[in-house]
Amino acid sequence: MNSQPLISSGRSRPPRVLIVRIGAMGDVLHAMPAVAALRQRHPDWFIGWAIDPCWRELLQSSAARPLVDRCYVVPTREWKRQPISLETLSSIRAVRRELRGEQFDLCVDMQGSIRSSMIGWMAGAGKFAGSADPREQPARWMYGEKIQMSAAHVIDQGCELLGGAVGESLTPAKVELPVDDAAEAWRDELLSQAAPEGRKFAIIAPSAGWGAKQWPAERYGAVAAALAQAGYVPLVNAVFVGDILANSVVDASGGTAVVVPCSVGQLIALTRRASLVVAGDTGPLHLAAALERPVVALFGPTDPARNGPYGTASRVLRHASSKKDHTRHAATEEGLMQITAEEVIAAAFDLLQPTR
Structure with missing residues (x-):
C-alpha cells in the first residue's frame, strides 16, 4: 500500500475527502466506481467532488446516502474562454475560498491534468495525492503523495x-446513477411518440471528443436503418x-432514425430503457456501461483495454491497424x-439476439 490509513487514533470527526475530476462525462463515470467503493466502506465520511457544472447531474441524487455529500462547481471552461478577465479571477478566488473553507483532510486528483492539480492544490487539504504518472506530467509537481498504478483499465486504476x-x-463498486422525476417523465413522453406501444429502441451516439x-x-x-428494419426505433443522441x-x-438512415437532443439527466433516463447503445469511445458509451445496458463500442486511436466498456454485455470493435494516439486529429x-x-x-x- 502506498500510504498510511487516513483514520488515526484520537480523530474527533470523520475524515473529509475531496475528489477532483472535473470532466468529461466518460472520465467522471470512470472515477465513480472507486468513489462508490469508498462510500460503501466509510458511509460516515464526508466526500466532496470538484466538477464542471455541465456534468454535475451525474452526481446529483436524492438518496439517503448519496455518492457524494457535496459538489463544488468549477467552471474551468469559462475560465479558459476569458483567462485574464476580472470575472475569471473573482471566480477562481471564490472557488479557492469555498474549498479551503471545507478543511479537507485529503484531496485526490483523479484527472491528472495541470488544471485539476491546480484546483486540488487550491483546496489546501492536509494531504494531496495524485498519480505518479499523470496524464500531464507537470501535474505531479503539485502532489504531496504520488500513487503508483499498474492496472490496465482506468476504472481499476481509479x-x-x-x-x-x-x-x-x-x-x-456498483454506481447508482441519479433518478430524476422530471427526466423520467420527459423520457416517457418522448417514447410515447417515438416508440409507441412499447417498441424497443436503440441509441446511437455518433459524436466523439475529437475527430x-x-x-x-x-x-x-446504415446501422440505424438496419435496426429500424428489424423493428427497433433508432434514436440518435444529439449534443444540442x-x-x-x-x-x-x-x-x-433514410429518415428511419429520430434525433434526440437531451440533457445529461434526460440521457440517463433514456439510456436506462435502451435495448442497445452503439457509440465510439465517448460519454454515452460509458454511461450505458454504467447502467449495464448492452453496447457496441467502436474504437480507433484509444485503447479499449484501458477505456473500453466495463461491467456490461458488449462487443468491442477495433481494427488491428489502429494504434494508440491521443493527438486530437480532426480526421477519422x-x-x-x-x-x-x-x-x-x-x-x-x-x-x-437473446431479446428478439
Missing part, C-alpha cells in the same frame, strides 16, 4: 489511486438542438475507418 491515497485496498475517434455519420446511418452530425445520421483515424457498417450491424444483432 481504485488503485483512491485506495492508495486513503491507505486501503478498494475494488470497483479521430468519430466513425463516419453515413455508416451510423440543430446538431449537424446527428442530423446527418438521420439523413443517412485510419484504423477506425476500416470498421464497416456490416460488422457493426452483425455485432448489434449478436447482442440483441
Whole structure:
C-alpha cells in the first residue's frame, strides 16, 4: 500500500475527502466506481467532488446516502474562454475560498491534468495525492503523495489511486446513477411518440471528443436503418438542438432514425430503457456501461483495454491497424475507418439476439 490509513487514533470527526475530476462525462463515470467503493466502506465520511457544472447531474441524487455529500462547481471552461478577465479571477478566488473553507483532510486528483492539480492544490487539504504518472506530467509537481498504478483499465486504476491515497485496498463498486422525476417523465413522453406501444429502441451516439475517434455519420446511418428494419426505433443522441452530425445520421438512415437532443439527466433516463447503445469511445458509451445496458463500442486511436466498456454485455470493435494516439486529429483515424457498417450491424444483432 502506498500510504498510511487516513483514520488515526484520537480523530474527533470523520475524515473529509475531496475528489477532483472535473470532466468529461466518460472520465467522471470512470472515477465513480472507486468513489462508490469508498462510500460503501466509510458511509460516515464526508466526500466532496470538484466538477464542471455541465456534468454535475451525474452526481446529483436524492438518496439517503448519496455518492457524494457535496459538489463544488468549477467552471474551468469559462475560465479558459476569458483567462485574464476580472470575472475569471473573482471566480477562481471564490472557488479557492469555498474549498479551503471545507478543511479537507485529503484531496485526490483523479484527472491528472495541470488544471485539476491546480484546483486540488487550491483546496489546501492536509494531504494531496495524485498519480505518479499523470496524464500531464507537470501535474505531479503539485502532489504531496504520488500513487503508483499498474492496472490496465482506468476504472481499476481509479481504485488503485483512491485506495492508495486513503491507505486501503478498494475494488470497483456498483454506481447508482441519479433518478430524476422530471427526466423520467420527459423520457416517457418522448417514447410515447417515438416508440409507441412499447417498441424497443436503440441509441446511437455518433459524436466523439475529437475527430479521430468519430466513425463516419453515413455508416451510423446504415446501422440505424438496419435496426429500424428489424423493428427497433433508432434514436440518435444529439449534443444540442440543430446538431449537424446527428442530423446527418438521420439523413443517412433514410429518415428511419429520430434525433434526440437531451440533457445529461434526460440521457440517463433514456439510456436506462435502451435495448442497445452503439457509440465510439465517448460519454454515452460509458454511461450505458454504467447502467449495464448492452453496447457496441467502436474504437480507433484509444485503447479499449484501458477505456473500453466495463461491467456490461458488449462487443468491442477495433481494427488491428489502429494504434494508440491521443493527438486530437480532426480526421477519422485510419484504423477506425476500416470498421464497416456490416460488422457493426452483425455485432448489434449478436447482442440483441437473446431479446428478439
